[in-house]
Amino acid sequence: MPLRTSSKGSSRVNIETVARLLTIRNSPILLRLPPFVSALCLVVGIAWLFILPLNEYSRQTYVSENAILPGQVHTYFGGSEHNVFRAYRHEVYQMAQWSQADRLAAIEGIMRDIGLKSARQPYRYTVAGEDIQGTNVYALLQGPRADATEAMVLMAAWRNFDGEINHSGVALALTMARYFKRWSIWSKDIIILIPADSTYGSEAWVSAYHSTATEVTAWRNVSELSIKAGALQAAVAIDYPVGPWGHRFDKLDILYDGINGALPNLDLLNTAVSIASGQMGIGCSIHGVAAHSDSYQDRLKTLARGVMTQSAGHATGPHSAFMPYHVDAITLKTVGDGWHDEMSLGRTTESIFRSINNLLEHLHQSFFFYILLNANRFVSIGNYLPAAMLMAGNFTIAALALWLQSGRAPMTPTTKPADTASKLDGLQLEKVKLGDAVVLVPIQATKPMIRHLFLPVLAALAVHLFGVLPLKALVSLHRDYLTLSLQAIALASYLLPSLLSILLVRTLSASTQQIQILQSLSLLLLSAVLATLATLNFSLAFVVGVLAWPLAFVRPLFNPFAASMTLTSTNLHRSLLLAGQLLVTALYLALSPATVLYILTRYFDTSVQWTLLEMAKAWQIQGVYTALVVWAIWWPAWIVGGVVLTSSAWKPRS
Structure with a gap:
């Protein structure tokens, strides 16, 4: 295409620009750049993770849903309920010595005595020659103000994630069920679930809850549920493996990672932290980092543990099985040796359920993608996602560079007369006439190849x-x-x-x-x-x-x-x-x-x-x-x- 110029000055500028572009296009320096750009993406992507604990790249947690009103109600759990809890705890301790059939009958009998509709759900999985079987016990508390369209779940697995018998957790769940039955404030049904174990018991129950009888038995040996309620809004599990003589705890470790790295709505976690630390004075920890000083090192340690846990994608507690079904769930795990007792944990659970009871719709306003640095600070997806995208970009750049190399072949060198070619900075140059001017442009070192x-x-x-x-x-x-x-x-x-x-x-x-x-x-x-x-x-x-x-x-x-x-x-x-x-x-x-x-x-x-x-x-x-x-x-x-x-x-x- 001929160059159109209005003056000799502008024509000279255009000719020089064309010559420079031709030089850059065939520059060996440009052809060597992709590996360095790819390495730069790799280094920056890894370094990106190390700046996330800084205040400039993280935010303080907050509750987005105003209807939750965490910690705004007075809790009444206590007094005589303490005696009921201790009685249940002794019964649970005795049940641990019985056969499975007697234990299930005893738990189901307690639920019926409370006035709840109860049922069992046997399940069995066979994986790699190993049988995983058990029986879940669950009961339904119909909310006096409920219309059977929404429900909440209170869980306490018989054995926790570490394989310990959850004596105080099961006893507290039964006590809370008896306590909740006396109140007429519930606008949602409450399901009390005692799965046989933390991982596969809750998985069997929640999969059956969201499936028809045909779907449940088609590919899994899991019994259907005879009792169901409405759509599950949230689930809270209690992990309190203390024997019949009791043991005080120091903090609550809040477990929230779900299957395949799914996370609950951040509002649920923030509600639990706000109630436990703000209303009850119980410290909260994340990923087992109990002695968190909010320093850069502790934030980075919590972030690293969160990344490792989420990348594994495995269950971290009974709450994890609920995530694939878009049910927000957390586990409250007692850790340490302090001055808090079961009454503090009971009041925390009560306040959390009353906050969930306030919801007019499913939790949706807050974040579903985040990384926690401590119980009160998080990194949103907009700040941490570039790290992974840079890692992926590293491979994209390398792939495109290889694709370009595969389409070029070295040219057979030709001999140029001395008056028409010269060398400059390692490039073979050739005189080319552009308009009225003659410029030096690089000779193609490669040619296109099919x-x-x-x-x-x-x-x-x-x-x-x-x-x-x-x-x-x-x-x-x-x-x-x-x-x-x-x-x-x-x-x-x-x-x-x-x-x-x-x-x-x-x-x-x-x-x-x-x-x-x-x-x-x-x-x-x-x-x-x-x-x-x-x-x-x-x-x-x-x-x-x-x-x-x-x-x-x-x-x-x-x-x-x-x-x-x-x-x-x-x-x-x-x-x-x-x-x-x-x-x-x-x-x-x-x-x-x-x-x-x-x-x-x-x-x-x-x-x-x-x-x-x-x-x-x-x-x-x-x-x-x-x-x-x-x-x-x-x-x-x-x-x-x-x-x-x-x-x-x-x-x-x-």
Whole structure:
């Protein structure tokens, strides 16, 4: 297109601009930028998490729903109720010595004596050759002012999350049921639930509550519920495993993480904290950080624990099973040795239920995505989400750089006359006439090349579908074979990349371009999954992004001076390139999914078999998709990285 200029001065400016743009487009410096930009995204994404505990990036908690009115009512739980509680606690202690049938009959009898409609729900799961069975007992308190459209749940599992018998928790739940029955203020029904255990008992009950009889028995051996109420508005669980002689506590640790990292509405948690600390004078802690001084270190410690807990996606208490059904739920767990007793906990529970009773609609105004730094400070999604997006962007940039490289081929060098070409800053320049002027523009060092996509697309699809095999093995085999299965997967993880590389390079004659396209497609899929996952479970997306970062920098190990590398071939550059590749390779091998799993079991002092069994239970019973992300997304991308590493070793020598 001819240049239109109004004067010689403007024409000269336009010609110089065109020349500069042509120079920048083919500059080797620009072609070397993507790895550095990718590394910058990685570093900034990790550093982003370390600035979140600062006041500038976090906020004080507050209650958004004005109708809740936390702590605005006078609580009456106490006095004679204390005697009732101690009597129930002694009965619960005696029940622990009885058979299951006698214990269930006794609990159900107490509920009927109170005047509630009670029922049982047996359930049984079989996972990895292990039977998980029990019977839940529940009762319905019909609100005098209720229209059977809404309900609240008060829970106390017979065994808490640590496997201890929840003596005082069950006794307090029964006492609260008897106490609530005497009041006529309830505009919602109240369900008293005593699940057999904290994880699978509540899961069986809430899944049956939100399913029809056919749906419950179609794929789970769970009995349907004979008693139901309206839509569940909120659930509160009590974890108070104290024997018949009682024990005072210091603080309440509020558990709130749900299945797959789901969180309750922040208003429910803020209501509990406001009532416990403001109205009752009970200190509250998050993630077990009891001695929280509100310092940067304690905030960062709480944030780190929250990220690790949420990334696992497993249940943390009886409340966790309610999250997938959009029911806000928390667990009040007593910790420490202080001066607070069961009456303080009872009044706290009463005030929380009276606040929930005030709601005119489901909790919706506050945050559903947040990270807590302590009981009174949080980080909203707008402040922490960029960290995960930068991690995903790191892989996107690497994928796009590989895609661009795969579409260019080196040109055959030609000899230019001395009067028409010259060199400047390492660029081969050529005289080109633009209008009335002659300018120097860079000679193209590469030329466009047709991409052959069939083999890379087929290989990427096959590798990612192959990830279903380790997932299927680890969630369906008998528990006695889980450890052996993981060992076989770990061995295959190191052998499979070389075997696939031989198949692609030797048998199918895959070119360097096709290997680049394969890696680009794998990284692009990993980036898309992490970016999407970050909006659902930020912690899981961030942790997987951190562990998988070497995949963005993997290059053919035995060919560090490939033509696609535009670095000059000085000894210094060669040494730095080789050292960088060796470092990335070492980290790549150390951060395989199987190796990371072994390291985590060592760090948390658990056995490999127990960890794998819990993963299988979580997948089959609660639908925790962490294993799916690890073995169907991260592991295939890791395998592709190994194929890239070893691809040059199997190329035929000319």
